Amino acid sequence: MPNRKIRVAFIGIGNSASTTLQGLFYYSSGRGKDGLWHPVVGGYGVGDVEVVAALDIDSRKVGKDLSEAIFSEPNIVEKRFEIPKTGVVVEKGLLEDELNPYLASALKVVKQDKNSIVEYLKKHRVDVVVNTISSGLDKSSIAYAEASCEAGASFVNTTPTSVATNPDIVESFKKRRVVVVGDDLMSQLGGTALHRGLVYFLKSRGIKPVRSYQLDVGGGLETLNTMYEDLRDFKKQVKTSSIAEEVNEGWEVVSGTTDYVDFLGNNRVTYLQFNATGFMGSSIIININLRSNDGMNAGNIILDLIRAVAKAREDGLSGNVNEISNYGFKKTLERKRIHEATMVFESKYCR
Ligand SMILES: NC(=O)c1ccc[n+]([C@@H]2O[C@H](COP(=O)([O-])OP(=O)(O)OC[C@H]3O[C@@H](n4cnc5c(N)ncnc54)[C@H](O)[C@@H]3O)[C@@H](O)[C@H]2O)c1
Structure with missing residues (x-):
């Protein structure tokens, strides 16, 4: 050492x-x-x-x-x-x-x-x-x-x-x-990491992600700050393109902070939905609700x-x-x- x-x-x-x-x-x-x-x-x-x-x-x-x-x-x-x-x-x-x-x-x-x-x-x-x-x-x-x-x-x-x-x-x-x-x-296990990890897992199982979205609700000063529209749009762009690194073309993704809820404190609730296709194009839908702490x-x-x-x-x-x-x-x-x-x-x- x-x-x-x-x-x-x-x-x-x-x-x-x-x-x-x-x-x-x-x-x-x-x-x-x-x-x-x-x-x-x-x-x-x-x-x-x-x-x-x-x-x-x-x-x-x-x-x-x-x-x-x-x-x-x-x-x-x-x-x-x-x-x-x-x-x-x-x-x-x-x-x-x-x-x-x-x-x-x-x-x-x-x-x-x-x-x-x-x-x-x-x-x-x-x-x-x-x-x-x-x-x-x-x-x-x-x-x-x-x-x-x-x-x-x-x-x-x-x-x-x-x-x-x-x-x-x-x-x-x-x-x-x-x-x-x-x-x-x-973040170690925030919406972006979970979203990216799940795309990898689905693909590793031969499942094709078609579209997904991730919406965040949080409290704390940084989420309040993100209510400023220009900043919210910019952060949405960064998150979305980070997730897009996991997939190839033809997949739609939306991700971003949606609202500020004072009583959540430093916690964040993330809603994720995946639409994917499997055998013979069958439809698969996954819904996830992640509650984590920003700090x-x-x-x-x-x-x-x-x-x-x-x-x-x-x-x-x-x-x-x-x-x-x-x-x-x-x-x-x-x-x-x-x-x-x-x-x-x-x-x-x-x-
Ligand atoms: N999991 C995470 O916490 C996480 C994830 C991704 C990105 N970030 C980024 O980390 C940063 C901090 O997040 P946070 O939740 O701790 O924010 P926060 O709002 O809790 O704290 C920000 C601090 O910065 C201080 N500050 C503001 N302007 C300053 C300046 N010019 N000079 C010195 N201090 C200044 C504020 O007074 C405050 O103490 C943000 O930019 C956020 O986007 C955090």
Whole structure:
């Protein structure tokens, strides 16, 4: 095992960052092992991940120790247990976009400029930046990627903004000899992963998918944010084309967030319907109702990505590393089916 820790900065201390950090503490303090998908990635255990820096633009989180900020409003994640003080105080992030009305009404904004962020990342000698800010803030996510690159840190982009799929940004990470992966995290078992997995299974049984749809209902700030029509359409496009990677032509698919239901909290209910044909063209219909938790669904993947990115950089890789992006994200440079992407990732990083 490498004898050093991976120094990580989280940007956007929302629900997925909160759950991931709770998981990091849970697994590295030996409280349990259940549910940890890949105990070792790139030679690193979960306990080798050290969060040294954190940024947000909400005044209810800025200035607080991370252990307190992860449970501050408007986060609505389940608090599994008290986390001891981390000594990491959340600092002000940058904001280069105009907020849509949903985000504007939910956030109490404080911010600082990009140069200060570069200095902040350098000062904390950050190896990997994890960008978990609200979706739709394209200029801000790009500014964070640039700041991270300038500071010599690799970048994990969980948002749907084109960062690791933007050739100019990828080139600048290559030049700086750091890694960038993305875009738009694929949850461990969310609607997209289940949808893609089922298409693979049907085809492996000789069944032909004809059309399918996936409709999501959720609570939490990110779902509220997705009620903004332009963002909803964009996310629908990303999800739909991610699923389309599993099939060939002649199959219709629709996928997207349909509505916000406050009392669902950080949970998501996904309705899937498949129409397929079997023997002599006989009709097969499958209906599935999946209830999952957004934050919990992000934890394993984010912890895997941090460790894989650190390993890739140690191995001299830079720019977008397809084997990592294909495993962890919905919008990628390369087209790979979900089972192949997972197999390649595991054979490379989880041995
Ligand atoms: N399973 C998942 O959780 C999942 C899956 C796919 C994609 N994602 C992506 O991950 C991101 C985070 O999701 P979430 O559910 O944790 O969101 P969230 O709404 O719970 O949290 C977002 C956080 O980002 C902060 N923020 C907003 N703008 C910022 C800025 N400019 N600088 C710093 N902080 C900023 C907000 O204050 C908030 O704390 C989203 O972009 C989402 O699309 C998450």
